[in-house]
Amino acid sequence: MKLSPQTVYDNLNLLEQVDRVSSARYREMAQEVLADPEVSLQWREAIAERLNQANRQLGLQTASDNDSY
Numbered sequence: 001m002k003l004s005p006q007t008v009y010d011n012l013n014l015l016e017q018v019d020r021v022s023s024a025r026y027r028e029m030a031q032e033v034l035a036d037p038e039v040s041l042q043w044r045e046a047i048a049e050r051l052n053q054a055n056r057q058l059g060l061q062t063a064s065d066n067d068s069y
Helices: 005-014 020-034 041-067
Strands: none
Touching: 005 020, 005 041, 020 041
């Protein structure tokens, strides 16, 4: 099944609103689109940037959660 870059891009906005399983699946879908040479460079760059932002946010959130004793 061919993934729509628009759908993947939009799903990355939902990462904090969905459960962990859905969040992981959305990230996996983004990786699949990034690896697809048939997807335009413009789409891949946009998805990569949004995924990178989400990953940074997750890292900050995880670090904050681990800092509290």
